[in-house]
Amino acid sequence: MSRVSCAACKYQRRKCTSKCVLAPYFPANQPKKFQNAHRLFGVRNMVKILDELKDEDQKSDAMKSIIFESDMREKFPVYGCVECISYLRQQLQITLQELQDVQSQLEFYRQQHPTATYPNFDR
Amino acid sequence: MSRVSCAACKYQRRKCTSKCVLAPYFPANQPKKFQNAHRLFGVRNMVKILDELKDEDQKSDAMKSIIFESDMREKFPVYGCVECISYLRQQLQITLQELQDVQSQLEFYRQQHPTATYPNFDR
Numbered sequence: 472m473s474r475v476s477c478a479a480c481k482y483q484r485r486k487c488t489s490k491c492v493l494a495p496y497f498p499a500n501q502p503k504k505f506q507n508a509h510r511l512f513g514v515r516n517m518v519k520i521l522d523e524l525k526d527e528d529q530k531s532d533a534m535k536s537i538i539f540e541s542d543m544r545e546k547f548p549v550y551g552c553v554e555c556i557s558y559l560r561q562q563l564q565i566t567l568q569e570l571q572d573v574q575s576q577l578e579f580y581r582q583q584h585p586t587a588t589y590p591n592f593d594r
Numbered sequence: 595m596s597r598v599s600c601a602a603c604k605y606q607r608r609k610c611t612s613k614c615v616l617a618p619y620f621p622a623n624q625p626k627k628f629q630n631a632h633r634l635f636g637v638r639n640m641v642k643i644l645d646e647l648k649d650e651d652q653k654s655d656a657m658k659s660i661i662f663e664s665d666m667r668e669k670f671p672v673y674g675c676v677e678c679i680s681y682l683r684q685q686l687q688i689t690l691q692e693l694q695d696v697q698s699q700l701e702f703y704r705q706q707h708p709t710a711t712y713p714n715f716d717r
Contacts, residue, residue, distance in 0.1 A: 513636050520671070529672045536676040540663060548643070549652045552675055553659040559682035566689045573696045580703035 478505035479514065492521050496534040507541035601628035602637065615644050619657040630664035 477494035480487035482505055487494055493514070497505040508517060517537060524530045543552035550557070600617035603610035605628055610617060616637070620628040631640060640660060647653045666675035673680070 510642075511639060512634065513639060516634060516636060519633075524672065533672045533674075536673045539676055540674060549647065549656045549659070551656075551659045551663060552679065553662055555679050556675065556682065559679065559686060563682060563686045563689060566686060566693060570689060570693045570696060573693060573700055577696055577700045577703065580700065580707065584703065584707050 475499050478502045479509070482506065482509065483514070492518060495531070496538065504538055504542075507545045508538055511541045511544050512537060598622050601625045602632070605629065605632065606637070615641060618654070619661065627661055627665075630668045631661055634664045634667050635660060 476485075476487035476499060477491055478497040478499055478501055479493040480491060481499060482502065493505075497508075517534070520533055520537065521530050524533055540552050543555060547554040597610055597612070599608075599610035599622060600614055601620040601622055601624055602616040603614060604622060605625065616628075620631075640657070643656055643660065644653050647656055663675050666678060670677040
């Protein structure tokens with residue numbers, strides 16, 4: 472039975488066998504996914520990461536994170552996925568500040584109207 | 595004048611010259627930093643990233659993000675820096691939910707006491 476080469480084997484122009492450890496993560500119809508990962512990490516490093524994990528779910532999660540990091544590095548050549556981390560930190564900072572502001576306002580209302588109660592109030 | 599080999603050249607047992615592009619980012623006294631980056635990306639890929647950036651500040655920021663990603667991958671072998679992203683997303687989600695709760699409480703107080711005003715109230 473003929474086997475369609477995965478994107479990794481196709482890119483490297485080698486025969487893709489049933490033992491190919493990269494095939495589950497790089498389907499033939501998504502060559503860009505492999506190119507980004509290969510460009511950033513290289514095949515050897517990806518195989519090493521997979522070899523060091525025993526659990527199949529962990530291997531799959533590791534490859535998802537590797538592919539995510541590669542795609543982010545293509546999108547943001549300077550910061551890679553640190554761009555996401557910076558954005559999320561900033562959003563968290565803004566939201567925490569807003570929460571603090573709203574809590575201060577709430578505290579003010581409570582002090583002004585100590586007898587008022589809020590339905591389902593659990594604090 | 596003798597030159598102390600950077601951690602990258604020391605690890606690779608080669609002479610570190612003034613033209614070494616990795617020396618600014620891998621001081622001799624921090625070998626682990628290089629080992630993690632080398633292990634995840636490889637020297638060739640790091641040099642390629644540096645070559646593709648012209649601006650010195652961008653090169654420096656890119657290497658900081660590369661070193662951060664490498665350190666995170668050592669700490670979290672399965673998720674790498676996606677671990678940070680997941681954590682931040684979760685924290686942001688929790689904070690947004692809390693903000694929504696506090697805003698609902700505030701809205702309740704306002705409706706109960708429409709004449710009350712909050713000092714420095716800018717909404």
